Amino acid sequence: MDSLIDKITSLLSDYAHCIDSDELERWPEFFTEQARYFVTTAFNQEKGLSIGIIDASSRNMLEDRVAALRKANIYEPQRYRHIISIVRITGNDGMLARVEASFMVVRTMIDGTQDLFVSGRYEDVIDLSRESPLFAEKLVILDSDKIDTLLAIPL
Amino acid sequence: MDSLIDKITSLLSDYAHCIDSDELERWPEFFTEQARYFVTTAFNQEKGLSIGIIDASSRNMLEDRVAALRKANIYEPQRYRHIISIVRITGNDGMLARVEASFMVVRTMIDGTQDLFVSGRYEDVIDLSRESPLFAEKLVILDSDKIDTLLAIPL
């Protein structure tokens, strides 16, 4: 029998795999219909600024985002590799779980060079009432304010 | 029902979150009253040298350390992000568990630049006899001998 932490681990690792293998069309399926997906920086969050780098309030908006990414053809042939730290559950009422996880993303350029692309943490609300857990809210808080335009990709 | 590995995961991820969110006053609370907290390098450990970069033998000493850090105002406005690898349990008698985990810390400077600050492993003895698991011993073994003075911060 899987524990809650096991279920969360599966959701987060599936999510990261979807992005890292460039299966972006499946990315919105990890969210509920009314989900919020919000990317910001630690600086903005601490100042209470509600300005997001990305601020989507439904799965449809995420689908539009992927379509735009594909159409604009701005998705460059880098590879991304999410390394997600062990998970932290901060709340759970049986229907919704609050979860945090630190992460970093390694970027591999077409010439083979690699760098630390971003680091930060997820603050997620996970809907446990469905057959499979889904993100009802995903807040991505980046450690650095130096934002690469490539942040157009999902994190 | 959470497994032992789930409980350890929660303790370690809470611990890392406490440091990364600069809630250092809570840091000593992760340790038992008589806990040992010892930071050393792999080189020193392999040579059998008992010289630690930090060597504390009680929770009180950790509290003093945090107070000194705050007073000296040497805590600079960097951000730290612990990425903790999956966990390894090497012993468990029901009262005490021995646990190892590899980790790395990403540092983000005020100008937004990021680097790999340290990597290493934890060798922990965890007291399971309390309501919540606590560190009875935490040995932090750093991979590199090149020590940044900023190692004053908890790891």
Add this chain to the structure above:
Amino acid sequence: MDSLIDKITSLLSDYAHCIDSDELERWPEFFTEQARYFVTTAFNQEKGLSIGIIDASSRNMLEDRVAALRKANIYEPQRYRHIISIVRITGNDGMLARVEASFMVVRTMIDGTQDLFVSGRYEDVIDLSRESPLFAEKLVILDSDKIDTLLAIPL
């Protein structure tokens, strides 16, 4: 009672610890007698190229590899630190489990400098029918094509 994900976590973290602590002679013991160990790049894998950087088809071949590494004395005094992301189970029939995990390796040189050595993912088939889980197949897919000769070390 440990869940499957707990067992997998233990296997992978023990495996990484074996390599990072330079106990290479124990490394083949993580594999079944007829195991395949295959290291390739994401580029080669996507092109369907079956060219591996390392391609071993039995535990004996892994033992030979370690013996050669020791004899050739090419193992340099770097340290390696595997950081393994949370684990993903993609299949399980009770006898064999399919598992994926993203990883990165930090390398520490003798002078204390550190870098990101490699990143990539494991695609493993794990034999659950033994007393302890073993790798029946371990596919290591590296993100970068820029291969360091030091890849002679197990990953």
